Amino acid sequence: MTVNGWIQVALYCAIIIALVKPLGYYMTRVFNGEVTWLRPVERALYAAAGTNEREEQHWLTYGLALLLFNGLGFLLLYALQRAQGALPLNPAGMTAVAPDLAFNTAISFVTNTNWQNYGGESTMSYLTQMAGLTVQNFVSAATGIALAVALIRGFARASARTVGNFWVDLTRATLYVLLPICVVLALVLVWQGMPQTLGPYVDAVTLEGGKQTIAVGPVASQTAIKMLGTNGGGFFNANAAHPFENPNALTNLLQMVAIFAVGAGLTNVFGRMVGDERQGWAIFAAMGVLFLAGVAVCYGVEAAGNPALHALGLDGASMEGKEVRFGTLASTLFAVVTTAASCGAVNAMHSSLMPLAGMIPLLNMQLGELIIGGVGAGLYGMLLMVIIALFVAGLMVGRTPEYLGKKIEAREVKMTLLGILVLPLVILGFTAIAVVLPTGTASMGNPGPHGYSEALYAYTSGAANNGSAFGSLTGNTLWYNLTIGIAMMIGRFFVIIPALAIAGSMAAKKTVPPSAGTFPTHGALFVGLLVGVVLIIGGLTYFPSLALGPIVEQLAMMAGQTFAAGN
Amino acid sequence: MLKQLRPALVMIVALTLITGLAYPYAITSIAQAVFPRQAGGSLIERNGQVVGSALIGQAFTGDRYFHGRLSATVAPDPADPSKSVAAPYNAANSGASNLAPTNKALIDRVQADVQMLRTAASAGAAVPMDLVTTSASGLDPDITPEAALFQVPRVAKARSLGEGQVRRLVEQNVQGRLLGVLGEPRINVLALNLALDDLGKR
Numbered sequence: 179m180t181v182n183g184w185i186q187v188a189l190y191c192a193i194i195i196a197l198v199k200p201l202g203y204y205m206t207r208v209f210n211g212e213v214t215w216l217r218p219v220e221r222a223l224y225a226a227a228g229t230n231e232r233e234e235q236h237w238l239t240y241g242l243a244l245l246l247f248n249g250l251g252f253l254l255l256y257a258l259q260r261a262q263g264a265l266p267l268n269p270a271g272m273t274a275v276a277p278d279l280a281f282n283t284a285i286s287f288v289t290n291t292n293w294q295n296y297g298g299e300s301t302m303s304y305l306t307q308m309a310g311l312t313v314q315n316f317v318s319a320a321t322g323i324a325l326a327v328a329l330i331r332g333f334a335r336a337s338a339r340t341v342g343n344f345w346v347d348l349t350r351a352t353l354y355v356l357l358p359i360c361v362v363l364a365l366v367l368v369w370q371g372m373p374q375t376l377g378p379y380v381d382a383v384t385l386e387g388g389k390q391t392i393a394v395g396p397v398a399s400q401t402a403i404k405m406l407g408t409n410g411g412g413f414f415n416a417n418a419a420h421p422f423e424n425p426n427a428l429t430n431l432l433q434m435v436a437i438f439a440v441g442a443g444l445t446n447v448f449g450r451m452v453g454d455e456r457q458g459w460a461i462f463a464a465m466g467v468l469f470l471a472g473v474a475v476c477y478g479v480e481a482a483g484n485p486a487l488h489a490l491g492l493d494g495a496s497m498e499g500k501e502v503r504f505g506t507l508a509s510t511l512f513a514v515v516t517t518a519a520s521c522g523a524v525n526a527m528h529s530s531l532m533p534l535a536g537m538i539p540l541l542n543m544q545l546g547e548l549i550i551g552g553v554g555a556g557l558y559g560m561l562l563m564v565i566i567a568l569f570v571a572g573l574m575v576g577r578t579p580e581y582l583g584k585k586i587e588a589r590e591v592k593m594t595l596l597g598i599l600v601l602p603l604v605i606l607g608f609t610a611i612a613v614v615l616p617t618g619t620a621s622m623g624n625p626g627p628h629g630y631s632e633a634l635y636a637y638t639s640g641a642a643n644n645g646s647a648f649g650s651l652t653g654n655t656l657w658y659n660l661t662i663g664i665a666m667m668i669g670r671f672f673v674i675i676p677a678l679a680i681a682g683s684m685a686a687k688k689t690v691p692p693s694a695g696t697f698p699t700h701g702a703l704f705v706g707l708l709v710g711v712v713l714i715i716g717g718l719t720y721f722p723s724l725a726l727g728p729i730v731e732q733l734a735m736m737a738g739q740t741f742a743a744g745n
Numbered sequence: 746m747l748k749q750l751r752p753a754l755v756m757i758v759a760l761t762l763i764t765g766l767a768y769p770y771a772i773t774s775i776a777q778a779v780f781p782r783q784a785g786g787s788l789i790e791r792n793g794q795v796v797g798s799a800l801i802g803q804a805f806t807g808d809r810y811f812h813g814r815l816s817a818t819v820a821p822d823p824a825d826p827s828k829s830v831a832a833p834y835n836a837a838n839s840g841a842s843n844l845a846p847t848n849k850a851l852i853d854r855v856q857a858d859v860q861m862l863r864t865a866a867s868a869g870a871a872v873p874m875d876l877v878t879t880s881a882s883g884l885d886p887d888i889t890p891e892a893a894l895f896q897v898p899r900v901a902k903a904r905s906l907g908e909g910q911v912r913r914l915v916e917q918n919v920q921g922r923l924l925g926v927l928g929e930p931r932i933n934v935l936a937l938n939l940a941l942d943d944l945g946k947r
Contacts, residue, residue, distance in 0.1 A: 185926055223759055227752035239749070246753040254757060300838050309765035316764040317757075345752045352760060357768065364772045365779075371800055374776035374784040379837060382788070382795045384803040385810065385938055392798055392836040394786040398776065399769040416839035419881035421800040422786070427928025484846045490859050493871065497878040498851060499841050502814070502887040505929035509881075526881050529843040628845035650843035735847050742849040 179481045183507035187473060190431065190511065191466075194438050198462060201439060202446020202455075208354045209327045209347065209447070216353050223349055234340035237682030240328055241675055243344035244321060248288050248671075251314055256284040258310040259302075268303035269378035270393075275301060282659040287314035289670035290322055290553075292404070292411030292522055292645035293662060295654040299393035299414050304376055311411060312400045319407030319440075319553045320351035325674055326444050326557045327351075332681030333561075333582050334451040336689040341681045355440065356406060363436060364402035371425035372398040397422055405436035408553050410522030410645045418512070418525040419501055430508055430525060437521045441550035444557045452582050456700035461560055464708040465549045469518050472549070476510045476538040479732075480531060486740060499530030510535060513646075517542035518549035519556060522645025529624070529632070529648035533735060536648070537728035540635055543642040545716040546601060558677045560708075564699070565594045565680070567711040571697055580696055583689040590680050597676040602719045604641040604665045609634045609723070617657045623650030626741030627734070631727035636662060641669035789935070797935055802886040804834040805938065808903035811888070811896050813934040814875060815858070817842040818883035834884060842879045862895075870895055887931035890919050900941070914940055 207213050211231075224231050235243065259275040262268060275283065279295055286293040287310075296302060302311065324347035331341050368374045373394040380392045397413045401423055404410060414420040424430055442462065449458025484496045495506040504512070509526035516523050517539035528536050542549060548559035564581060569591050572579030579586040612618030612633040622629035632651040639646055640662040647653065653662065698704065734741075776784040787799040797803050802813045818840050820832035832838075844851040858877040873892040893915045901911040918937045922928050 182922070182926065189926065223756070226759065227755040229752045243749045243753065246749050247756060250753050250757045254761070297838060297840070308769045309761055312769060313761045313765035317760055345756060348756065352764065357764065360768070361772065365775060368772075368776040368780045368783050371783050371787055373786045374773050375786070376773060377785070380786055380788060380795060380798075382797045382803075384797055385935070385942070386803075386805060386807060388804060390797060390801075390803055390834065390836050392786060392788075392801055393839075396769045396773055398784075399772040403764075414839050414882075416841065416882035416884070419841070420839050421802070421882060421884055421886055422798075425800050427923045431927055486846070486852045487855060487874070490852075490856050491872065492855070492859065492874050492877065494874055496846060497814075497875045497880075498844060498846075499879070499881045501881050501885050502875055502889055502931045503885075503928050508928060524881075527841040527843050529845060530841070532846050623843055624845040624848050626845075626847060628847060648843070649841060650845065731845070731847055740847050740849040740852050741845075 186507055193435050194442050197439055198442050198446050201443025205443055205447045206450045208350050213354050229345045231346045234343050237341050237678045240341055240344045241678045252284050252288045255310045256280050258306055262303040262306045265305050267305035272303045278656050278659040282663045285663045285666050289643050289666045290318035291643040291666045292409045297415035298412055315403040315407045315409040316352055316356055320348050322553045323351040324348050329558050329677055329681040330448050330451045332684035335685045338685040341685055360402040364398040367398040370429045373422050374398040405433045408519045408521040418523045424525055434515045437515055437519045438550050440553040441519055441556045460700045460705050464705045467709050468549045472514045472538045476514050476535045480510045480535040481506050499527030513539050520547045520644050524646050527649055529650045533728040533731035543638045543644045544720045547642050562594045562597050563712050567708045584684055584687045589683055593676040593679050597673045600672040601641050604668050605637045608637040608661050621652040625743045627727050627731040634727055637665050640665035643670050801836050802884045810938045811934055814880040814885045816883040817879040839882045839884055841881050886933050890930055893932045
């Protein structure tokens with residue numbers, strides 16, 4: 179670890195903190211319908227859709243609208259991939275994507291996971307990248323934001339029957355939040371060297387006389403939303419490690435800021451909508467504590483390096499799977515950021531990180547990506563934990579727990595537990611099957627405990643809708659395409675529906691004025707309790723699975739042990 | 746159910762047109778007009794021939810040039826397209842080794858490369874980490890200043906130039922941290938080698 183490294187961390191945190199209030203202010207106005215500079219477009223959309231923007235929806239209707247929209251998006255993206263060979267904008271002559279891969283990729287993008295079993299520049303046509311993947315980057319993010327706003331309304335309202343209008347929230351999130359920021363960000367990224375062309379791949383003759391075909395494409399427009407929407411699916415196979423997809427330290431910083439921007443701003447939207455910004459800051463603080471702890475461990479372990487390489491006379495951190503322009507700090511900081519949010523873009527290969535450093539991204543996802551989280555998804559994940567924290571606090575003093583003047587009762591706690599328990603069921607269940615099936619173990623790219631970690635990482639990333647990977651696992655097989663696809667679907671929709679149910683039942687409750695016995699939810703004590711609950715639930719659920727993978731591998735590495743294939 | 750079907754259909758089509766066609770086309774037009782060099786891939790031409798991209802590393806194996814990072818990219822096997830063969834710096838199929846830190850294959854590979862560099866290099870020089878490890882993209886255009894300085898004796902000898910002269914060229918090509926803070930110091934290998942060729946002409 180170096181002083182310069184920590185200065186880079188501090189700079190990053192300062193930028194995020196500075197963005198919370200302005201973004202929160204702006205987004206609050208957007209979702210209250212006070213931002214109107216694209217009114218004509220908005221009106222035309224509602225008219226064509228035949229929806230009345232003033233007509234709000236019950237949580238069930240809201241959920242149905244969301245599911246229908248996502249279902250159609252899935253069908254469209256699947257069809258586009260299967261038909262791309264016969265469609266225009268395909269200068270590299272890509273043929274139809276195989277059915278199981280197209281299934282996996284379509285779910286992956288609709289659920290905001292963006293797991294990459296495909297290699298962008300070797301599988302997808304420009305049309306698929308733009309009209310398929312880029313579109314889902316936008317609308318899956320807008321879906322997450324809409325859901326978070328609906329849940330916030332649930333907490334903010336009293337004795338209400340509705341939680342908002344999905345079509346209006348979806349449209350406003352896309353037009354007023356995601357699109358304008360992306361236009362600016364994409365142009366800055368091009369300025370810094372990111373390609374943006376519909377022309378064919380370029381053939382070069384290298385200085386030594388070799389032939390090099392250089393893949394290009396409309397990279398910047400897709401990368402901007404890939405980060406801002408915490409999608410993470412790369413234009414290129416190497417994702418944000420590819421020099422075209424992340425040319426320098428500035429683009430790297432901008433991309434990391436884009437990953438956290440909307441999620442961080444939503445904590446402030448929450449505070450503003452419930453009428454007390456401190457409530458938002460308390461949640462942001464709990465996220466910050468967990469984030470910095472992750473950075474410290476990941477950076478510290480990685481900087482210490484690999485003893486097996488030091489024994490060969492080499493110095494410093496391992497550079498296997500890293501880029502020189504990023505080095506150790508920018509690689510590990512990116513790894514923590516991308517998994518704290520549900521982004522999943524990578525600028526270094528997580529599989530080649532030191533075992534404990536690679537465990538931090540894994541743990542971040544297992545905790546439910548509630549540190550900032552996916553756009554929207556992080557906030558609703560954290561609000562579920564708030565309910566558990568208050569339930570625990572209520573049990574300790576024997577009072578009915580309250581949050582923001584609403585009593586938390588059996589129904590909310592049941593729904594919360596449903597949302598929280600489905601992740602470990604999917605992650606641990608599928609991993610357990612994959613490590614005993616020959617078709618599961620055949621895909622593992624590394625021997626020893628790391629092979630198991632690859633499968634654990636894959637299902638964790640899928641179920642948590644992250645999309646980053648231990649890339650050594652060959653995921654493009656029938657088994658992994660199908661099971662990870664199912665994990666992504668369950669991990670997304672079986673959390674969304676309970677969250678919406680909670681929104682509906684909270685909105686219907688009466689507000690009770692705070693009394694002397696009310697536990698204040700904006701102070702350090704609450705933040706501490708929330709962090710504790712997150713770590714205890716995550717720790718109890720996943721510690722055994724981590725002990726078998728990264729922890730035992732780190733111990734083996736420190737003891738000088740290596741693993742060879744075939745034994 | 747049916748009441749929500751129409752908005753779902755209209756919205757997915759409309760948002761596809763807006764975010765999937767209008768947005769990327771608009772960005773492409775502006776980018777091509779304002780930043781044509783970057784938008785096209787930062788290509789470098791010499792004598793009218795594209796020799797590469799300023800941002801994409803390329804393979805250097807001879808003694809007359811500085812070498813970049815090791816690259817783990819692959820290409821389909823011409824004999825059997827379902828298999829792949831090593832193809833370093835394949836800029837149409839980026840990728841990494843993804844080897845775990847405890848994988849014996851990684852340690853053995855690094856050991857062999859360290860020994861090779863040690864015998865080739867002047868005695869006693871420490872082998873830089875980035876010269877014996879593969880990059881994340883397989884297309885890393887940069888090496889650390891230490892990795893460039895390590896190669897100075899070999900390149901100077903192959904070109905019959907003074908070591909001091911080549912070292913000065915390396916030092917001129919170091920790109921520091923942005924604003925002194927962000928990223929890491931680095932040297933673009935293609936730019937350095939182009940400058941090296943120019944040095945020979947003068």
